[in-house]
């Protein structure tokens with residue numbers, strides 16, 4: 001795919017990602033946004049996302065993110081990154097449907113390809129890595145490099161998860177050559193937690209329950225507890241990794257309440273369970289080792305249903 005060729009003659013271009021945008025989603029959307037602004041100065045480029053966490057506010061373009069989507073004039077090209085179109089925030093769906101051309105760039109194995117043109121590479125560590133591959137390097141600068149770098153470090157756990165390839169490391173090396181303060185970015189966007197985020201992490205670990213002979217673990221935050229600590233979903237990123245890191249655990253499940261009898265579920269695993277299959281069964285998706293979905297029912301219903309599918313995936317490996 002050639003991004004600039006796809007945008008040839010366009011005067012209105014939009015970029016969006018998925019609901020509750022994570023580091024890869026924000027990084028790849030803002031990298032593409034900056035690139036298009038630079039290469040297509042005659043076009044109006046707009047980035048639509050739900051308000052991302054404050055930790056991403058240092059990325060150029062963050063202040064221009066539109067979360068309302070009130071401009072309803074049709075777009076010539078509409079990019080959906082790191083997501084299938086169904087997972088876009090609601091207000092963006094209306095304008096997506098009216099776009100003249102839709103382009104989908106993603107690395108989720110569960111994405112079967114969508115839009116007029118799709119570029120889905122499940123082997124890529126992150127959508128940000130794909131954006132790096134697709135952009136003309138003569139346009140690269142420290143701000144675009146930093147946005148891509150954030151995307152990569154968030155989806156690879158700072159070059160740590162199995163989705164990190166030799167190519168990912170090469171790209172990381174190229175990116176830090178542009179001279180942004182990468183140790184500070186890693187600390188401030190990936191590892192650092194506020195005091196209250198740390199307290200909530202503590203609660204989650206303390207109240208976790210192991211199941212299936214101790215091979216799986218689940219913990220759940222209900223709305224009441226989230227309100228007590230005054231936290232929202234943006235404060236919970238990364239918690240599930242702490243459950244996954246526990247010795248002997250093959251599959252970790254973290255859930256938080258999103259509505260009455262509704263939970264956002266995050267799944268993480270080692271080589272024993274393909275959690276993308278588990279999540280896909282419940283209408284979600286993701287990757288083999290990291291996936292998510294939304295489930296309805298009581299906490300116990302959700303865990304019972306999940307455990308049946310986790311068991312099925314585990315048995316395939318035996």
Ligand code: AMP
Nearest residue numbers: 266267284285286287290291292293294
């Ligand atoms: P999370 O547990 O939300 O951090 O998500 C883990 C991985 O699964 C990320 O790559 C997400 O983009 C993906 N994912 C989470 N929820 C969904 C969903 N409902 N549909 C498709 N992919 C998802």
Ligand code: MN
Nearest residue numbers: 024082127155
């Ligand atoms: Mn991603």
